[in-house]
Amino acid sequence: MVVGELAHERDVVVIGAGPGGYHAAIRAAQLGLSVVLVEKEEVGGICLNKGCIPSKVFAHASQSLNQLAHMNDMGIEWTEVAFRLAKLQQYKTKVISQLRQGIEALCKANKIDIVKGKASFLAEDRIGVERGDAFDVYRFRYAVIATGASLETPEISDDRVFHAYSIYELNEIPEHLLVYGSDYIALEAATSFRALGANVTIILERESFPLDPSINREWERLLKKMKIKVYKQCRLENIQPKAHAVCATFTTKAERFTIEGSHFFFSYLWKANIEGLGIERLNLHRTDEGFLAVNRQAQTSIPHIFAVGDVTGGPMSAVKAIKQGKVAAETMAGKAAEVDWTFLPTVVYSTPPIAFVGLTEEEAKQQYGEIRVGQFPLAGNGYASIVGQKEGLVKVISDAKTDVVLGVHLIGAGAVELISSGAIGLEMAGREEDFTFPLYPHPSVNESLLEAMEALTGKAVHLPPTKTKEAVSR
Numbered sequence: 001m002v003v004g005e006l007a008h009e010r011d012v013v014v015i016g017a018g019p020g021g022y023h024a025a026i027r028a029a030q031l032g033l034s035v036v037l038v039e040k041e042e043v044g045g046i047c048l049n050k051g052c053i054p055s056k057v058f059a060h061a062s063q064s065l066n067q068l069a070h071m072n073d074m075g076i077e078w079t080e081v082a083f084r085l086a087k088l089q090q091y092k093t094k095v096i097s098q099l100r101q102g103i104e105a106l107c108k109a110n111k112i113d114i115v116k117g118k119a120s121f122l123a124e125d126r127i128g129v130e131r132g133d134a135f136d137v138y139r140f141r142y143a144v145i146a147t148g149a150s151l152e153t154p155e156i157s158d159d160r161v162f163h164a165y166s167i168y169e170l171n172e173i174p175e176h177l178l179v180y181g182s183d184y185i186a187l188e189a190a191t192s193f194r195a196l197g198a199n200v201t202i203i204l205e206r207e208s209f210p211l212d213p214s215i216n217r218e219w220e221r222l223l224k225k226m227k228i229k230v231y232k233q234c235r236l237e238n239i240q241p242k243a244h245a246v247c248a249t250f251t252t253k254a255e256r257f258t259i260e261g262s263h264f265f266f267s268y269l270w271k272a273n274i275e276g277l278g279i280e281r282l283n284l285h286r287t288d289e290g291f292l293a294v295n296r297q298a299q300t301s302i303p304h305i306f307a308v309g310d311v312t313g314g315p316m317s318a319v320k321a322i323k324q325g326k327v328a329a330e331t332m333a334g335k336a337a338e339v340d341w342t343f344l345p346t347v348v349y350s351t352p353p354i355a356f357v358g359l360t361e362e363e364a365k366q367q368y369g370e371i372r373v374g375q376f377p378l379a380g381n382g383y384a385s386i387v388g389q390k391e392g393l394v395k396v397i398s399d400a401k402t403d404v405v406l407g408v409h410l411i412g413a414g415a416v417e418l419i420s421s422g423a424i425g426l427e428m429a430g431r432e433e434d435f436t437f438p439l440y441p442h443p444s445v446n447e448s449l450l451e452a453m454e455a456l457t458g459k460a461v462h463l464p465p466t467k468t469k470e471a472v473s474r
Contacts, residue, residue: 027326059192297337315341354411407426418445
C-alpha cells in the first residue's frame with residue numbers, strides 16, 4: 001500500500017454518496033466550499049442502486065400490469081400479454097445507470113471530487129481513504145457522515161431468503177413469497193410481487209399496520225381482495241431452508257406454527273453503517289439503538305462533524321437524508337438552517353399507493369381532544385372513474401376549536417402526488433379554509449382532497465348529507 005506523504009486540503013469531506021451525502025456535497029459546493037465525496041461502492045448509494053429506485057421500478061411495473069383490465073375496457077386489446085422478469089431487470093439497470101450518470105455529472109459541474117474508496121477517521125480533522133494499493137489522507141474543516149444503515153439479517157445464509165437490497169435482484173418470480181415486516185419496504189415488496197404473479201403472505205409482529213385506523217381498514221380490505229393473507233402479532237422463531245422451499249416458524253400468545261413458502265423476505269431491524277469508520281477514535285455520541293446522535297443542524301457531538309440520513313436513526317427515509325444533507329451544508333456555510341420532522345411525509349409505493357403526513361385520528365384525539373374528521377372515497381371522484389382507479393380514500397383531521405388541519409392520509413390513485421399539498425398545508429399551519437378556498441382542477445384526483453376537507457363540516461358535494469352540520473369526534 002502506498003501512503004501519501006501530504007494531506008489533501010478540503011473544506012468538506014463527505015463520506016457516502018447516497019441521497020444525503022451527494023445533496024450535502026452539492027449544496028456545500030454551491031455555497032463556495034471545496035468538497036471531496038468519498039464512496040466505497042457506487043454513487044447514489046443504496047437508495048439508487050439497490051433500494052429506493054429498484055423497488056419503485058418494480059412497483060411501476062406492477063401498477064402497469066394492474067391497468068391491463070382497464071385498458072381492455074377502453075378497447076385497447078392484446079391477443080397475448082406476457083411478463084418477462086429478465087427484461088424488467090434490464091430496464092431497472094438502465095434507469096439506475098442513467099440516474100447515476102446524472103449525479104456524477106452534477107458533481108463534476110460543481111467541481112466536487114468523487115473518490116472511490118473506503119474512508120476512516122484518523123483524527124477530528126483528518127480521514128484516510130483506502131483505494132486499493134493507495135492510501136490518501138484528507139484534512140478537512142467539516143465532515144459529513146452519510147454511510148446509511150443496513151438490515152440486521154437472520155443468522156442464515158440461503159438463496160431463498162431476501163432483504164430490501166436483494167429481493168429486486170431475483171431472476172424468477174417466487175411461487176409463494178413470505179413477507180415478514182410492516183414498514184413501507186415490506187408493503188411495497190408484497191404488492192409488487194403479488195401483481196407480478198407470486199402468491200404472498202404477510203406476517204406482522206404488531207397487531208395491525210402502522211397506519212391511521214381508516215386507512216388500515218381500507219388497506220386490509222384491499223389485501224383481502226388481492227388474496228394476500230395476513231398473520232398478526234407473530235414473532236419469528238426460526239427459518240429452516242429446504243431444497244426448494246423455506247419454512248418459517250412463528251409464535252403468538254396462543255400458538256406456535258410454521259408456514260412454508262418458496263421464498264422469504266424480511267424488513268424489520270436496522271443498524272447504523274459505522275463499522276470501520278474509526279469513530280471510536282472520536283468518541284461520537286450515539287443513541288441507545290447505536291445510531292449517531294445529531295441535533296437539528298445534523299451536527300454530532302463534535303460540532304464540525306455532521307451526520308445525515310439513515311446512520312442517524314429514526315425513519316429510514318431518503319426524504320430525511322436529503323433535508324439533513326442540505327441543512328448540514330448550509331450550517332457549515334454560516335447559514336441559519338435546521339431540520340424539523342414534525343411533518344415528515346411517509347409514502348408507500350404499494351398497489352395502490354399510500355401516503356400520510358401529520359397526526360392519525362387517535363393521536364389527534366389524545367393531543368387535542370375535540371377534533372373533526374373528514375373522509376372521501378375515490379369511488380366518488382370523476383377522474384378516478386375515468387382512469388379505472390376507484391379504490392381508496394382521502395381522510396383529513398382538524399382541530400375542532402381552531403380549524404387547524406392536523407393530519408392528511410391517503411390511499412389510492414394520486415396519493416404520492418397529493419401528499420405534498422398536505423405537507424405544505426400542515427407546515428404553514430393551514431386551517432380548513434386554507435384548503436377549501438383555492439381552486440382545484442377538474443376533473444382530477446386532487447378534488448378528492450377538497451371534498452375530504454369539505455366533509456369536515458358536512459359540505460362535501462359528492463357525499464350524502466350528514467346527520468349533523470359538523471362531524472366532531474371526541
